[in-house]
Amino acid sequence: MGYFDVPDIQYPRYTNRQLAAVPLGLLAVALLVLSGSFLLTGAPVPLGMDFTGGAELTIQTTSSEAQIQTAFSVEPDSIQRIQAPGVDNQYTVQFAGVEDDEAIQTLSEQATAELEQDGNAEIVQQESTASPSFAAQTQQTALLGLAVAFVGMSALTFLLFRTFVPSIAIVLSAFSDLVIPLAFMSIAGISLSLGTVAALLMLIGYSVDSDILLNNHVLRRSGDFYESTSRAMTTGVTMTITSMAAMLVMGIVASLFGIELLASIGTILFVGLAADLMNTYLLNLSLLRWYKFEGVRS
Amino acid sequence: MTNPIAFVKEYWRVILLVAFLAFAMVALFIPGGIMADDSLADNLGDNETAANQSGDEGFTNLEYGIGLDGGTRVSAPATGMMVDELDIDDNDQRDIETTLYAELDIERSDATVRYHENDDRYTAEVFTENVTAAEFASALQSAGLDATEDDVENGVTQETRDEMINTIELRVNEAGLSGGNVYQEATVDGGYYIVTEVPGMSPNELRGLLSDRGDVQIVAYHPDGNGNQTNDTVLNDDDFSDISPPAFNDREGTHYVPVTVDNTEGSDGNSAASEFQSSMNEYGFTSEGIGQCSVHDRDAGEFNFDQDQQQWCLLTVVDDEVIDAHSMSSGLGGDMESGTWANDPGFQMIVPTQQDAQYLSVNLQSGALTAPLDFSQEQTYSTEPALADQFKTFSLMIGILSVITVSGVVFLRYRDPRVAAPMVVTALSEVVILLGFAALIRMPIDLSHVAGFIAVVGTGVDDLIIIADEVMSDGNVSSQRVFESRFSKAFWVIGAAAATTVIALSPLAVLSLGDLRGFAIITILGVLIGVLITRPAYGGILERLLTDK
Numbered sequence: 001m002g003y004f005d006v007p008d009i010q011y012p013r014y015t016n017r018q019l020a021a022v023p024l025g026l027l028a029v030a031l032l033v034l035s036g037s038f039l040l041t042g043a044p045v046p047l048g049m050d051f052t053g054g055a056e057l058t059i060q061t062t063s064s065e066a067q068i069q070t071a072f073s074v075e076p077d078s079i080q081r082i083q084a085p086g087v088d089n090q091y092t093v094q095f096a097g098v099e100d101d102e103a104i105q106t107l108s109e110q111a112t113a114e115l116e117q118d119g120n121a122e123i124v125q126q127e128s129t130a131s132p133s134f135a136a137q138t139q140q141t142a143l144l145g146l147a148v149a150f151v152g153m154s155a156l157t158f159l160l161f162r163t164f165v166p167s168i169a170i171v172l173s174a175f176s177d178l179v180i181p182l183a184f185m186s187i188a189g190i191s192l193s194l195g196t197v198a199a200l201l202m203l204i205g206y207s208v209d210s211d212i213l214l215n216n217h218v219l220r221r222s223g224d225f226y227e228s229t230s231r232a233m234t235t236g237v238t239m240t241i242t243s244m245a246a247m248l249v250m251g252i253v254a255s256l257f258g259i260e261l262l263a264s265i266g267t268i269l270f271v272g273l274a275a276d277l278m279n280t281y282l283l284n285l286s287l288l289r290w291y292k293f294e295g296v297r298s
Numbered sequence: 299m300t301n302p303i304a305f306v307k308e309y310w311r312v313i314l315l316v317a318f319l320a321f322a323m324v325a326l327f328i329p330g331g332i333m334a335d336d337s338l339a340d341n342l343g344d345n346e347t348a349a350n351q352s353g354d355e356g357f358t359n360l361e362y363g364i365g366l367d368g369g370t371r372v373s374a375p376a377t378g379m380m381v382d383e384l385d386i387d388d389n390d391q392r393d394i395e396t397t398l399y400a401e402l403d404i405e406r407s408d409a410t411v412r413y414h415e416n417d418d419r420y421t422a423e424v425f426t427e428n429v430t431a432a433e434f435a436s437a438l439q440s441a442g443l444d445a446t447e448d449d450v451e452n453g454v455t456q457e458t459r460d461e462m463i464n465t466i467e468l469r470v471n472e473a474g475l476s477g478g479n480v481y482q483e484a485t486v487d488g489g490y491y492i493v494t495e496v497p498g499m500s501p502n503e504l505r506g507l508l509s510d511r512g513d514v515q516i517v518a519y520h521p522d523g524n525g526n527q528t529n530d531t532v533l534n535d536d537d538f539s540d541i542s543p544p545a546f547n548d549r550e551g552t553h554y555v556p557v558t559v560d561n562t563e564g565s566d567g568n569s570a571a572s573e574f575q576s577s578m579n580e581y582g583f584t585s586e587g588i589g590q591c592s593v594h595d596r597d598a599g600e601f602n603f604d605q606d607q608q609q610w611c612l613l614t615v616v617d618d619e620v621i622d623a624h625s626m627s628s629g630l631g632g633d634m635e636s637g638t639w640a641n642d643p644g645f646q647m648i649v650p651t652q653q654d655a656q657y658l659s660v661n662l663q664s665g666a667l668t669a670p671l672d673f674s675q676e677q678t679y680s681t682e683p684a685l686a687d688q689f690k691t692f693s694l695m696i697g698i699l700s701v702i703t704v705s706g707v708v709f710l711r712y713r714d715p716r717v718a719a720p721m722v723v724t725a726l727s728e729v730v731i732l733l734g735f736a737a738l739i740r741m742p743i744d745l746s747h748v749a750g751f752i753a754v755v756g757t758g759v760d761d762l763i764i765i766a767d768e769v770m771s772d773g774n775v776s777s778q779r780v781f782e783s784r785f786s787k788a789f790w791v792i793g794a795a796a797a798t799t800v801i802a803l804s805p806l807a808v809l810s811l812g813d814l815r816g817f818a819i820i821t822i823l824g825v826l827i828g829v830l831i832t833r834p835a836y837g838g839i840l841e842r843l844l845t846d847k
Contacts, residue, residue: 125685130677145805152801205799235767239760
């Protein structure tokens with residue numbers, strides 16, 4: 001039908017166990033990574049300044065990266081050069097987990113005092129600071145937000161389908177859609193920021209779309225299981241691929257341009273949607289097939 | 299197609315979309331937009347402010363937040379604690395306040411007892427970090443009240459926060475900056491942050507503006523009769539009824555702020571003015587004290603309170619710091635001694651420099667900040683205008699690139715421009731309608747909103763794909779009946795998917811997670827506009843193109 005076609009998986013050749021093994025195995029690995037990281041560092045994913053307190057400065061200076069590294073009383077966690085068209089000498093400098101409020105507030109003054117000015121431009125172009133107690137509050141709020149969103153989504157799913165197995169299949173694959181990107185963040189060293197939390201919430205809403213579509217086709221339509229599945233897949237995979245493409249472009253371009261919020265939303269959604277492809281068409285599908293052929297036999 | 303009613307009936311979905319698009323275009327591009335007056339969205343209630351802000355934003359009516367326009371936002375809670383629902387007799391309110399000042403050894407401005415008329419209860423509040431909950435409770439007990447340490451809550455009353463917000467708004471306006479915004483935000487554990495956003499101010503300037511308590515007092519420094527000097531506060535900043543702009547006295551060469559002391563009589567027949575007058579007479583300022591103040595070396599700008607002579611000085615004190623000391627003039631002293639001054643209680647507050655006069659005037663105008671902000675719990679976000687401009691360009695580029703990517707994938711997938719082109723156009727019209735809506739309610743667009751717009755394009759196209767696939771399943775769509783039935787099947791999935799997105803993002807729209815509220819609001823609005831207006835219209839367009847009419 002198009003230049004790219006959705007592949008036809010020969011589902012009848014695999015048992016439910018075989019199908020579910022891959023996503024469940026990956027989920028287990030992801031959970032292992034998160035708990036390992038929790039045991040080693042005290043947090044399942046590295047927490048950014050939004051959640052631990054600290055500062056993020058965007059500075060414009062002709063000083064070298066090495067000079068920036070030593071310019072502050074607190075050592076920066078990361079210095080990233082912004083590579084956007086028409087922009088030179090701009091860096092994003094992050095300080096996470098700074099305990100001292102006063103130190104946080106003086107970082108921008110230190111930048112102004114220690115670094116070389118680039119022409120007439122102000123040295124500190126952007127400043128974002130959070131004191132540790134404010135950050136602790138944010139952390140609590142974000143956790144609550146995630147929990148409410150997930151519970152709300154689960155409740156809605158049960159309300160929509162009113163049967164246990166198909167609903168729990170959606171909830172389980174949505175859970176895995178969240179855990180896999182979190183493990184990815186832990187491995188890739190991407191810290192949890194407000195932007196990534198937004199992405200995770202968005203993922204809760206986005207990722208269940210294809211699951212709802214699949215369940216709807218299989219449960220609410222007449223017709224052969226495999227035929228319904230293949231139709232739902234044609235639509236669902238197109239949807240997810242389209243979103244992934246948009247998110248990939250946004251993630252790459254925004255991180256080059258130094259727009260952290262858009263970059264993290266793009267990256268996390270890309271990884272999460274990739275996980276969703278697998279979870280929907282292996283995990284959810286195997287549970288659905290079990291339900292359709294064995295679960296309802298009574 | 300001659301019957302207009304039949305035409306509307308058949309194409310109502312598309313007509314609705316076009317109407318909304320036209321409305322959005324007007325809101326976006328016609329100067330002044332739909333709302334010519336600023337009453338709807340301008341929450342400062344200051345028409346001039348909104349007009350200034352929208353005047354220089356280029357060719358759209360969009361307004362930008364500090365991330366895309368430059369400026370600073372500081373969020374911090376109020377310092378203080380309170381005991382609510384105290385059992386107090388109506389006449390004891392002031393006595394209890396006085397007991398609190400004495401027991402806790404704090405300034406008058408650092409404690410208050412409030413009466414809530416609505417539900418007839420009293421709340422005692424303390425606004426300093428130097429008092430512990432236990433000390434506060436025991437001070438209340440000394441005042442004869444039934445309060446324990448467990449009754450002490452962190453935080454201040456809504457009235458206090460409202461007063462603070464008012465004061466900060468006045469200060470921001472006094473500083474001559476337009477487009478400022480002050481509001482409170484609730485936190486999960488029941489606390490509140492006071493958030494101040496000011497375009498065109500650096501974090502240090504804004505912190506300076508917010509950290510001054512601005513508590514102005516006139517203190518009488520006079521002999522106590524036993525050979526020593528003593529201090530008595532004779533005027534507080536709520537004793538003034540009128541404050542004029544700073545002025546300069548050519549003859550004396552002094553800067554001053556002309557003020558009028560309040561002479562409306564209270565229940566005891568006294569006014570602030572008459573009490574001030576009688577204190578001045580009692581302390582001897584209007585007799586032997588006239589002209590007797592030498593503690594202030596004006597040339598050096600220094601104070602020396604170690605003087606051989608007896609001193610009668612009026613000290614101007616802001617936040618416990620003496621900024622000026624001067625003597626009583628014979629003219630003013632004479633009027634006070636004869637008792638006529640209180641009838642026309644004008645008064646010049648003399649200060650050393652013009653800057654001091656400006657500072658004093660701002661503090662008098664805005665009043666003292668009822669409670670200080672707790673900067674140990676602050677969050678700051680600020681962007682330079684140059685970087686904000688850069689972000690504006692970049693987010694436009696990112697938006698365009700995302701749309702191109704989505705279009706590319708959709709064209710690759712369907713190859714049929716009759717299906718793909720309206721898809722892209724429909725998804726874009728969602729963004730246009732959203733932008734129009736944002737311009738209409740003057741929602742300041744920030745980076746998080748941009749993320750929301752991109753998310754809207756993403757979910758929008760997803761839903762359009764569902765519609766297209768469903769409608770085109772099993773070969774061609776021959777009749778309208780077949781089309782309608784397939785369309786409504788597709789709509790169940792879209793509705794369900796939209797509901798999950800709205801549910802997943804609604805916590806963000808309500809909780810105070812800084813930047814992210816804009817993202818959630820735009821995405822939720824976009825999903826709603828999509829499900830109710832644009833996605834049905836896409837169905838209508840497809841129907842027209844595919845049913846061979």
